[in-house]
Amino acid sequence: MINLQEWINKNTYHHSRFWDLKQLVETKEKNNLTISLCLPTLNEEKTIGKEIILFKSELMNRYPLIDEIAVIDSGSDDKTIEVSKKYGADTYLASEILPNLEPKRGKGENLWKAIYQLKGDIIVYVDADISNIHPRFVYGLVAPLIYREEVKYVKAFYDRPLAISGNVRTSGGGRVTEILVRPLFSLFFPELTAIIQPLSGEYAVRREVLEQIAFPIGYGVETSHLIDVHHKFGLEAFAQTDLDKRVHENKPTIDLGKMSFGILQTFIKRAKALGILDKAHHETVMRQFQVTKDQYEQNLIEIVEEERPPMIEIEEYRKKFGR
Amino acid sequence: MMTSKTLSKELPALEKQLIKHKEVLLANLVMMGEIPSPTFGESERIEFLLNRFNEAGLTESSVDDGGNGIGLLKGTNGENAILINAHADTVFSAKTDHTMQVLSDKIVGPGVADNSLGLAVITTLPYLLEQLKIELNHDLILLGGTKSLGRGDLQGIRFFLNNNNFKISQAICVEGVQLGRLSYSSIGMLRGEITCRVPESYDWSRFGDASAILTLNEVINKINDMRLPKRPRTSIVMGSIVGGTSFNTIARDATLGFEVRSESQEVVDSTGQTIEDIVMEVSSKTGDEVELDIFARRSPGGIPYAHPLNKCARNVMDSLGIEPRLAPSTSELAALIDKQIPALTLGITEGDRLQKSDESIMIEPIFKGLAQLIGIIKSIDGGLCD
Numbered sequence A: 001m002i003n004l005q006e007w008i009n010k011n012t013y014h015h016s017r018f019w020d021l022k023q024l025v026e027t028k029e030k031n032n033l034t035i036s037l038c039l040p041t042l043n044e045e046k047t048i049g050k051e052i053i054l055f056k057s058e059l060m061n062r063y064p065l066i067d068e069i070a071v072i073d074s075g076s077d078d079k080t081i082e083v084s085k086k087y088g089a090d091t092y093l094a095s096e097i098l099p100n101l102e103p104k105r106g107k108g109e110n111l112w113k114a115i116y117q118l119k120g121d122i123i124v125y126v127d128a129d130i131s132n133i134h135p136r137f138v139y140g141l142v143a144p145l146i147y148r149e150e151v152k153y154v155k156a157f158y159d160r161p162l163a164i165s166g167n168v169r170t171s172g173g174g175r176v177t178e179i180l181v182r183p184l185f186s187l188f189f190p191e192l193t194a195i196i197q198p199l200s201g202e203y204a205v206r207r208e209v210l211e212q213i214a215f216p217i218g219y220g221v222e223t224s225h226l227i228d229v230h231h232k233f234g235l236e237a238f239a240q241t242d243l244d245k246r247v248h249e250n251k252p253t254i255d256l257g258k259m260s261f262g263i264l265q266t267f268i269k270r271a272k273a274l275g276i277l278d279k280a281h282h283e284t285v286m287r288q289f290q291v292t293k294d295q296y297e298q299n300l301i302e303i304v305e306e307e308r309p310p311m312i313e314i315e316e317y318r319k320k321f322g323r
Numbered sequence B: 001m002m003t004s005k006t007l008s009k010e011l012p013a014l015e016k017q018l019i020k021h022k023e024v025l026l027a028n029l030v031m032m033g034e035i036p037s038p039t040f041g042e043s044e045r046i047e048f049l050l051n052r053f054n055e056a057g058l059t060e061s062s063v064d065d066g067g068n069g070i071g072l073l074k075g076t077n078g079e080n081a082i083l084i085n086a087h088a089d090t091v092f093s094a095k096t097d098h099t100m101q102v103l104s105d106k107i108v109g110p111g112v113a114d115n116s117l118g119l120a121v122i123t124t125l126p127y128l129l130e131q132l133k134i135e136l137n138h139d140l141i142l143l144g145g146t147k148s149l150g151r152g153d154l155q156g157i158r159f160f161l162n163n164n165n166f167k168i169s170q171a172i173c174v175e176g177v178q179l180g181r182l183s184y185s186s187i188g189m190l191r192g193e194i195t196c197r198v199p200e201s202y203d204w205s206r207f208g209d210a211s212a213i214l215t216l217n218e219v220i221n222k223i224n225d226m227r228l229p230k231r232p233r234t235s236i237v238m239g240s241i242v243g244g245t246s247f248n249t250i251a252r253d254a255t256l257g258f259e260v261r262s263e264s265q266e267v268v269d270s271t272g273q274t275i276e277d278i279v280m281e282v283s284s285k286t287g288d289e290v291e292l293d294i295f296a297r298r299s300p301g302g303i304p305y306a307h308p309l310n311k312c313a314r315n316v317m318d319s320l321g322i323e324p325r326l327a328p329s330t331s332e333l334a335a336l337i338d339k340q341i342p343a344l345t346l347g348i349t350e351g352d353r354l355q356k357s358d359e360s361i362m363i364e365p366i367f368k369g370l371a372q373l374i375g376i377i378k379s380i381d382g383g384l385c386d
Helices: A004-011 A021-030 A045-062 A080-086 A107-117 A136-147 A175-188 A190-194 A221-233 A253-273 A315-321 B004-019 B022-033 B043-055 B112-131 B155-163 B212-224 B265-286 B308-319 B333-338 B366-381
Strands: A012-014 A035-041 A068-073 A090-093 A122-125 A153-159 A203-206 A238-245 A285-292 A295-302 B069-073 B081-087 B106-108 B139-145 B168-177 B181-183 B188-197 B234-243 B253-262 B289-298 B343-349 B360-362
Touching (some): A004 A295, A021 A045, A035 A045, A045 A080, A045 A136, A045 B022, A122 A136, A136 A153, A136 A238, A153 A221, A175 A190, A175 A285, A190 A285, A203 A221, A221 A253, B022 B043, B022 B106, B043 B069, B043 B112, B069 B112, B081 B112, B112 B139, B112 B343, B112 B360, B139 B155, B155 B333, B168 B181, B168 B333, B168 B366, B181 B308, B188 B212, B253 B265, B308 B366
Parallel strands (some): A012 A238, A035 A068, A035 A122, A068 A090, A153 A238, B081 B139, B168 B343
Antiparallel strands (some): A122 A203, A153 A203, B069 B139, B188 B253
């Protein structure tokens, strides 16, 4: 396994490092890259207008970083499509892309169909429900791909303001990340624990990678991407960017249960295919994160679940009770 | 050479051209509007403004010692300058959720109309003028003024006016709403608070009548009984009242926020004096502590209806089909009037639910409002308002 702290130091950015959009656009043009922004939607009329306006103004009109903005909708019954068209995004219904295939409904479907519909060499996916949207959500993710050819997949991570205590904040994911995904990765894919927020819905990826990986339609899409890209290209293909605070509606625990169930299905399918479940020895180090100022550090905690045998197997017990 | 007629003809086309730059203005509005900017706490918003000015190549932009953000767009003959001002503060505290919502026809969020839109307009003006290839003879000073509202009492713009070296010939104050607003005069004004407090040593056995609210009520009744003249027009606005803590505790303090407005300075002064007498009278009668704090005053003044600047503005509004609504103002215009700078206040669009957390502005009329502003700037610049 590669040295994860070294990897983190080399491949973890803060968005402020990429403030110079002029330089970013120049490098993009020099490298002859095109970039598409995909906003997958389902009933997002309250937040989609703001996202489109900000990205269009800042990253198309003022600094031509992105070449197209596309809303791919799962069939909203509110005004998501009307608002998107009004502010000039290219708007598609997922079911109308590749119409010969049996339609499926889920965010993963929209992300997958974007590969067919959009033209860019890089596709950046941003969820449409972010109320504190800012251009950094896009430039922070595409910048490592523009500046470093070897990087293929850039994941977002965020402050979680509730977790701050003193100078150290646990830079965690949400509840599902901390309770389900990080323990699973610690056990079976320890290298992937270097990704601070494996379930974040914002990432920028090169087309050459997107076209080679499968897409779960539902909750498992982020998890499967990490496992598949890691398997095919190694951890060196990844980078991650701190995008500061992300404000969105919190989901109730019961919904997180459904999400976890979907993720587990995706995980088990891949772990089986890769023969990982049959490994004789699992890892016993749990890997979590903490952030001190600008340092992102892994916390390694040895957790060995020792067991006692059934009492009946203990001689003293058998003697005492005559068994 | 530009005349009123040629300018009038080009304004409707200008409105259409401005629509093409919708995203840039609205993005500035949203980003600006999401930065809280209570009076005395505007620095983050001013920083954003300065970043935008710097990006637009306004190299001589700066923040003055009053905290104001100043952008300078150099003219080809920078002898005189036109000042465009928007106040940077809002009535909302930093704790308010400042999230803006962009709907298909409007933008909703605290302070969006008063005055995030006004500030977004001056933020975007250098970009728009560049895109429209409009070059001015005059220098254009873009001022994001701090400490304007309430107890701020126009401190920001007054500081700027007292400490700058520009030769300002005319000025325009930009407010988010309402489109059609045309203010060119200031009325006399006096703004203050009356606070009643029940003393710590009060005899609490006096059941029921030991309430600061009752004492304040006495003050209010007496103010209400005052005879105000019909000519010159005079009014007292009882603007806000705060007092007490719960249902079952006697209120220890109560505060009234009020404003006296009149066309005559003498009436403002004499009304203020009468209120002072009332406060003393009630205080001595009840034994409660009653305090009067007057923290803002304006003198009446301004340019006449027939002033060329006023005529120009009405002409521009007429060309764009905007019905002028004439109303006096007590905002930054008053500071400009004090300095004898011919000035106007304009609104940019229509808005609703002002000073509520769901304050909103309509998007479509913004471009007419912008065309109006640029039209008036061009009129001043072309010497049509001298």
